[in-house]
Amino acid sequence: MTQSDTPQQTPGERTMIRLDKLTKRYPGQPGAAVEELTLDIPAGSIVVFVGPSGCGKTTTMKLINRLIEPTSGRIHLDGQDVTRIPVHQLRRRIGYAIQQGGLFPHRTVADNIATVPKMLGWDRARITARVDELLEMVGLDPEAYRGRRPGQLSGGQQQRVGVARALAGDPQVMLMDEPFGAIDPLNREALQNEFLRIQARLHKTIVFVTHDIDEAVKMGDRIALFGDGGRVLQYDTPERLLADPADRAVAEFIGAGAAVRRLSLARIGSLAVPGPPVVERAADAQARAAALARAAESGEEYVLVVDEDRRPVAWLATAGARRPGEGPAAGEEVPLLTPMGPGHTLFDALDHMLSSNASAVAVVDGDGRYRGVLGMDAVRTLINSQALHTADGSKLQEV
Numbered sequence: 001m002t003q004s005d006t007p008q009q010t011p012g013e014r015t016m017i018r019l020d021k022l023t024k025r026y027p028g029q030p031g032a033a034v035e036e037l038t039l040d041i042p043a044g045s046i047v048v049f050v051g052p053s054g055c056g057k058t059t060t061m062k063l064i065n066r067l068i069e070p071t072s073g074r075i076h077l078d079g080q081d082v083t084r085i086p087v088h089q090l091r092r093r094i095g096y097a098i099q100q101g102g103l104f105p106h107r108t109v110a111d112n113i114a115t116v117p118k119m120l121g122w123d124r125a126r127i128t129a130r131v132d133e134l135l136e137m138v139g140l141d142p143e144a145y146r147g148r149r150p151g152q153l154s155g156g157q158q159q160r161v162g163v164a165r166a167l168a169g170d171p172q173v174m175l176m177d178e179p180f181g182a183i184d185p186l187n188r189e190a191l192q193n194e195f196l197r198i199q200a201r202l203h204k205t206i207v208f209v210t211h212d213i214d215e216a217v218k219m220g221d222r223i224a225l226f227g228d229g230g231r232v233l234q235y236d237t238p239e240r241l242l243a244d245p246a247d248r249a250v251a252e253f254i255g256a257g258a259a260v261r262r263l264s265l266a267r268i269g270s271l272a273v274p275g276p277p278v279v280e281r282a283a284d285a286q287a288r289a290a291a292l293a294r295a296a297e298s299g300e301e302y303v304l305v306v307d308e309d310r311r312p313v314a315w316l317a318t319a320g321a322r323r324p325g326e327g328p329a330a331g332e333e334v335p336l337l338t339p340m341g342p343g344h345t346l347f348d349a350l351d352h353m354l355s356s357n358a359s360a361v362a363v364v365d366g367d368g369r370y371r372g373v374l375g376m377d378a379v380r381t382l383i384n385s386q387a388l389h390t391a392d393g394s395k396l397q398e399v
């Protein structure tokens with residue numbers, strides 16, 4: 001076991017949850033479900049528990065909110081031993097969201113979300129306002145959804161309500177047990193992105209369980225990779241887990257494709273990208289031709305057309321792009337793919353290029369203005385160079 005023996009912290013990080021030699025043996029079971037687990041979960045971060053089925057992830061979650069009691073070991077919440085906190089208080093401080101939402105089927109969406117606020121004795125007006133606020137936050141129109149029952153919602157909508165319910169009492173900590181597990185990939189991605197947006201605002205301490213290493217890499221500030229018998233094999237940032245697996249079992253779980261996964265950790269906003277020539281949309285034919293000629297001379301295949309606010313509009317092929325029988329003629333406009341913004345990753349860029357059979361994507365800043373171009377060759381070079389660098393030249397991370 002690495003790291004989890006001696007919990008690692010960045011200076012200044014406050015520990016919200018401390019698991020200290022936590023062990024759980026279920027009666028009649030030969031081995032422990034969780035064994036001597038020691039782990040610090042920093043305040044305001046998402047820690048993902050990932051690992052094969054039956055390795056003790058759910059048991060650890062249930063130990064944290066005292067749905068079950070440990071055989072031995074301690075759990076501290078914000079410095080307090082949880083066994084000293086009355087259970088009803090603990091439930092208020094810890095929100096719990098589970099697979100398929102775990103909603104009460106006979107209660108309306110509003111009643112489901114209001115569970116904890118009602119427990120807390122809030123008045124009706126405050127509860128109604130909170131329910132509507134949360135529905136908005138998880139992307140459901142309060143007018144349309146507050147009166148429905150779970151059976152009248154899609155799986156994804158149920159999960160959204162489940163997340164809203166877990167957030168309702170404004171808990172310090174959220175435990176999320178495969179909250180997006182039963183969702184198709186497209187909706188799952190949308191939910192993940194929305195949840196990350198919510199988290200960027202709320203800064204909750206979140207423990208998130210998943211089977212899926214890609215989800216772990218995307219959602220986690222840190223990942224605890226569990227092996228059989230409730231042992232943590234590695235507790236690390238996603239970057240380090242992918243770049244430097246602690247042992248063979250970790251490497252096997254991560255599986256093939258670690259290099260590609262690492263692309264999903266590199267945000268385009270923090271990368272230096274080359275800025276090939278542009279031509280303004282308003283430029284007259286002569287200026288266009290001159291720009292094309294200059295670009296072709298320096299070996300460029302395309303020039304980017306930008307509008308008056310420097311937002312990319314289209315590509316313009318240079319003479320260098322012309323290949324007999326295929327490809328556009330010189331001066332021909334080629335439609336632009338959606339440009340990549342600062343929040344997109346190298347993985348998004350590569351995916352975008354592969355799925356649209358393009359060899360480059362335009363890169364824009366947060367206001368949609370042209371920053372540069374990322375080509376297939378540049379991505380390949382970045383992978384092969386084993387290192388990514390930020391715009392200021394400092395090393396971002398290994399790839």
Ligand SMILES: Nc1ncnc2c1ncn2[C@@H]1O[C@H](COP(=O)(O)OP(=O)(O)OP(=O)(O)O)[C@@H](O)[C@H]1O
Nearest residue numbers: 026027029033052053054055056057058059060211
């Ligand atoms: N109530 C219980 N009684 C007896 N054994 C249990 C109980 N709950 C879980 N276990 C066992 O404890 C071990 C850990 O289970 P747990 O549900 O924590 O794993 P998990 O990693 O969350 O699995 P999954 O990913 O499949 O949900 C398993 O071997 C399981 O069979």
